[in-house]
Amino acid sequence: MAPPPASTASRMIALFLRVLTFGFLIVSLVILTTNTATLEVGMAEVKVRFKDIYAYRYMLASVAFGLAYTLLQTAFTLRNMVTGNSLTSGDGNLVFDFYGDKVISYVLATGAAAGFGATKDMKPLFAGAGVDKFFNKGYASASLLLLGFVCTAILSVFSSYALPKKV
Amino acid sequence: MAPPPASTASRMIALFLRVLTFGFLIVSLVILTTNTATLEVGMAEVKVRFKDIYAYRYMLASVAFGLAYTLLQTAFTLRNMVTGNSLTSGDGNLVFDFYGDKVISYVLATGAAAGFGATKDMKPLFAGAGVDKFFNKGYASASLLLLGFVCTAILSVFSSYALPKKV
Numbered sequence: 031m032a033p034p035p036a037s038t039a040s041r042m043i044a045l046f047l048r049v050l051t052f053g054f055l056i057v058s059l060v061i062l063t064t065n066t067a068t069l070e071v072g073m074a075e076v077k078v079r080f081k082d083i084y085a086y087r088y089m090l091a092s093v094a095f096g097l098a099y100t101l102l103q104t105a106f107t108l109r110n111m112v113t114g115n116s117l118t119s120g121d122g123n124l125v126f127d128f129y130g131d132k133v134i135s136y137v138l139a140t141g142a143a144a145g146f147g148a149t150k151d152m153k154p155l156f157a158g159a160g161v162d163k164f165f166n167k168g169y170a171s172a173s174l175l176l177l178g179f180v181c182t183a184i185l186s187v188f189s190s191y192a193l194p195k196k197v
Numbered sequence: 198m199a200p201p202p203a204s205t206a207s208r209m210i211a212l213f214l215r216v217l218t219f220g221f222l223i224v225s226l227v228i229l230t231t232n233t234a235t236l237e238v239g240m241a242e243v244k245v246r247f248k249d250i251y252a253y254r255y256m257l258a259s260v261a262f263g264l265a266y267t268l269l270q271t272a273f274t275l276r277n278m279v280t281g282n283s284l285t286s287g288d289g290n291l292v293f294d295f296y297g298d299k300v301i302s303y304v305l306a307t308g309a310a311a312g313f314g315a316t317k318d319m320k321p322l323f324a325g326a327g328v329d330k331f332f333n334k335g336y337a338s339a340s341l342l343l344l345g346f347v348c349t350a351i352l353s354v355f356s357s358y359a360l361p362k363k364v
Contacts, residue, residue, distance in 0.1 A: 132350075139303050187299070
């Protein structure tokens, strides 16, 4: 049996949180990928990019997963609101929402944590080498990723409550 | 209204996962806190402890939270199994399980991610300084924390399905 249709209000809140997540993640992505610096090692200068730090690579992967999933879910929600049908809001979709929100929120949380962990401990090691700004941008990107995680975690609570009771 | 009582089988599985989580976390804690090394900087030697790396401090905090929560939940489960009553398995307890498992699984996931992120990027910076073993133990501790997270994430799926339907 199909569950009772979600109210328009709860759909609007979910849509708002998805759009917010998307916004946070896209800004995080831009800051992360455009982040470059010049490391001064004695007389030499070495160009540093986000790719040189493994934690930032993992952050990129987690942001990319988050963006793809959020886009997909936003498209589903908009389609449901426009057509008003429950083709994609049956039990199967609720279970997909549940596991999707859960997994993606873990992915975003670990991405932010890896970014913070690496930045916090590496920044003092390169103090005075002209890369402070580089690591500050790493913090900024990780903070936005964290905000994206918070939105997804709230959505994950909603989708847990919406789970059909079969087990 | 009280939900239908959980079957003995599902309680046994939950208890098994709690004990497993506890085991992973306690070993992770021991490896993390006993981890020391001597860093060779030129002629000088500097003692390195896990406290010197902020990511490892956060790992310690997340393991401590995880252990306290897992102990509490194990005690609740054992008490329920022995007395067979539902004093602590009413709706309120199911909601506590849900949010508890969710929050603690995020805490453990971020702890492991911060540990992995910092270790992966810092290890090559200190190559040849005699602290490889120190970072390898960091990896070991983070891996066990990750296993503890996986168990808690499974428990979190269970407690989401057990949520009372009120929303």
